[in-house]
Amino acid sequence: MTEIERVAEAVEPPSGDGFSRRALLGWTGGALVVGAAAAGGVATAVTGSEDKSSTPTPGAVDFHGVNQAGIATPVQDRLHFCVFDVITDDRAKLVRMLQQWTAAAAAMTAGKQIGTGADSGVPESPPDDTGEAVGLPPNNLTLTVGFGPTLFTKDGRDRFGIAAKKPEALTELPAFPGDKLDPQRSGGDIAVQACSDDPQVAVHAIRNLARIGFGVVSVRWSQLGFGKTSSTTPEAMTPRNLFGFKDGTRNIAGTETDRLREHVWVPAGEGPAWMTGGSYLVARRIRMHIETWDRTSLQEQEDVIGRNKGVGAPQGATGEHDVVPLKALPEKSHVRLSHPDTNNGATILRRGYSFVDGSDGLGRLEAGLFFLAYQRDPRKGFIPIQQRLASNDAMNEYIQHVGSALFACPGGVRGADDYWGKALFA
Numbered sequence: 001m002t003e004i005e006r007v008a009e010a011v012e013p014p015s016g017d018g019f020s021r022r023a024l025l026g027w028t029g030g031a032l033v034v035g036a037a038a039a040g041g042v043a044t045a046v047t048g049s050e051d052k053s054s055t056p057t058p059g060a061v062d063f064h065g066v067n068q069a070g071i072a073t074p075v076q077d078r079l080h081f082c083v084f085d086v087i088t089d090d091r092a093k094l095v096r097m098l099q100q101w102t103a104a105a106a107a108m109t110a111g112k113q114i115g116t117g118a119d120s121g122v123p124e125s126p127p128d129d130t131g132e133a134v135g136l137p138p139n140n141l142t143l144t145v146g147f148g149p150t151l152f153t154k155d156g157r158d159r160f161g162i163a164a165k166k167p168e169a170l171t172e173l174p175a176f177p178g179d180k181l182d183p184q185r186s187g188g189d190i191a192v193q194a195c196s197d198d199p200q201v202a203v204h205a206i207r208n209l210a211r212i213g214f215g216v217v218s219v220r221w222s223q224l225g226f227g228k229t230s231s232t233t234p235e236a237m238t239p240r241n242l243f244g245f246k247d248g249t250r251n252i253a254g255t256e257t258d259r260l261r262e263h264v265w266v267p268a269g270e271g272p273a274w275m276t277g278g279s280y281l282v283a284r285r286i287r288m289h290i291e292t293w294d295r296t297s298l299q300e301q302e303d304v305i306g307r308n309k310g311v312g313a314p315q316g317a318t319g320e321h322d323v324v325p326l327k328a329l330p331e332k333s334h335v336r337l338s339h340p341d342t343n344n345g346a347t348i349l350r351r352g353y354s355f356v357d358g359s360d361g362l363g364r365l366e367a368g369l370f371f372l373a374y375q376r377d378p379r380k381g382f383i384p385i386q387q388r389l390a391s392n393d394a395m396n397e398y399i400q401h402v403g404s405a406l407f408a409c410p411g412g413v414r415g416a417d418d419y420w421g422k423a424l425f426a
């Protein structure tokens with residue numbers, strides 16, 4: 001057995017999931033693998049020439065496409081969201097890392113191990129893959145990248161020569177009434193949203209990207225999420241948030257191509273070319289005072305939301321998906337105030353998750369909603385809606401926004417020679 005075959009055998013998954021040794025050799029580029037592993041390189045040998053004859057991995061969402069996966073694709077059960085700061089001024093190093101990240105992301109979303117895998121057969125160097133997802137299917141893993149305002153200019157400096165390519169839509173979010181933002185859970189240069197139906201797969205993905213980025217980026221903040229609070233698949237049962245209400249009833253569905261085009265995807269000619277097919281992501285960590293909520297009457301809860309708690313019907317209607325009779329809802333109810341008809345048509349695609357990060361030392365659960373919203377332009381989406389909600393929403397008695405960030409998520413990775421940020425750094 002040759003060295004290459006030995007390495008290939010070591011990373012071949014145990015189950016017959018269509019991932020052949022031939023596919024691995026084609027995918028990693030053979031001899032490069034051994035060289036990289038021997039040099040202790042991190043995933044440097046991971047390139048994108050996948051074997052087209054291999055059958056698709058079950059539970060794999062296509063990584064390549066015009067738009068990034070993880071936005072309009074079906075929402076998975078679990079989230080690991082991570083924001084990085086770039087700690088080098090070396091543009092070439094950053095670009096190299098983005099190339100390595102892209103190759104690793106393509107592998108992981110396809111259910112493959114990174115580079116020479118967890119058991120590389122090279123005892124002298126750390127394995128290319130940390131290993132905790134070995135044997136697990138990707139469970140619809142998606143990895144979505146976004147660039148924050150500080151990647152373009154930080155403290156007045158254009159560290160990477162890309163300041164001129166900063167989109168106007170990548171503005172600083174204004175301060176909203178009631179905000180109590182923790183700077184250590186806000187902002188950041190690069191975000192990666194990992195979603196999967198298996199938390200271990202999502203965590204594995206973020207962990208490995210952080211490992212690959214060692215010396216180039218450092219983790220600024222991160223958030224785990226466990227219960228989706230939105231839906232892009234209206235035919236599926238609408239999930240519930242920690243207030244116990246159905247959440248995501250009136251969202252943009254992944255199949256609504258016209259609405260996605262109008263409200264989510266950035267069209268050609270709008271802003272810099274590298275954002276064509278992309279979208280803007282607003283992330284807000286919203287603490288929910290669930291102990292107070294739990295002592296609130298059912299009537300008050302329903303008046304705050306503007307929908308009933310059982311089937312999730314709007315007040316004044318009977319079915320969950322009935323047209324919202326806006327005037328029948330209390331004036332300060334959340335649904336009335338956030339509805340597009342109240343906000344000159346402003347519409348966002350929500351993709352948030354619940355979180356419970358232990359307790360706060362005062363006997364209260366550190367719980368809330370990690371709100372994620374995608375849109376074509378935050379100045380026409382999140383900002384006007386939140387301006388109205390922050391001043392008027394009856395829900396404000398029960399929530400507080402404690403973290404905030406905005407990212408420009410480029411269009412999708414088109415093929416094997418494309419990578420996250422290629423058009424931006426071109």
Ligand code: HEM
Nearest residue numbers: 241245246247248249250286335338339340369385386399
């Ligand atoms: C902890 C905070 C929040 C909770 C618990 C919450 C909960 C809900 C619930 C239960 C619904 C009704 C079901 C549905 O149509 O999805 C809803 C709708 C909605 N929410 Fe929120 N939400 C929160 C924060 C926000 C924020 C910050 C925004 C945007 C700035 C927002 C925007 C919307 C929109 C646009 C709708 C749909 C309105 C419609 O078209 O009828 N929500 N939310």
